[in-house]
Amino acid sequence: MTVEHIWRGAFDNAEVDALHARGFGYAPGDAADVWGRVNDHSLGWVCARRGDELVGFVNVVWDGGVHAFVLDTVTDPRLRRAGIGAGLVRLATERARDAGCRWLHVDFEPHLEPFYLRACGFAPTRAGLIAL
Template structure:
């Protein structure tokens, strides 16, 4: 089967909340992700394998030249198959097509190989305030 990656693909809250729970290792919640992405995002990419949601990334933006990758997740059963890299690649293409000049991402050190090598991000200095 081929994984289909779709810009602004359809999903329901239950399936995305379940994917986030599997991918990030917590109990499923009931967040209204559909409402959130429609209110705040430039777009998002869904990855489906045989109709099942196996990957997702959200792209928020400032309405100008900066876009931000959030919540990149691949189902643990399908990792290391290129799904996440393809999610980010399509997100970058669409952000570029919308006139963005920069695509930002924050990530933990154990994801260096994914974001820096597989996806092509350059390391930068950044700051963060935990609220």
């Protein structure tokens, strides 16, 4: 399996919606304007492609300064544990560093701790959250 990780790679909204549905376990059909959102608000994003198929995606938003944030890292469930997700985060980290960011943040659920802390190299921190 050859997977290419592409910074600011082209995608269409329907394929990201389908990948999010498979990866996060909900019915497809939201097809929001992800392309418009990432172009308006993000430092960048990474697409993982196996041929023409989108098999991974992560969004990197930022504050316009030194803080960047990894959002919605997703890998096709059929291909998990093959290094695709870690590759997404690795390229996101490199590009955030290249852009002058000094910090890359991520929030995650407890079951994802091994992925983010071990596979991706994040350090645990204390943080606060208000559920809106």
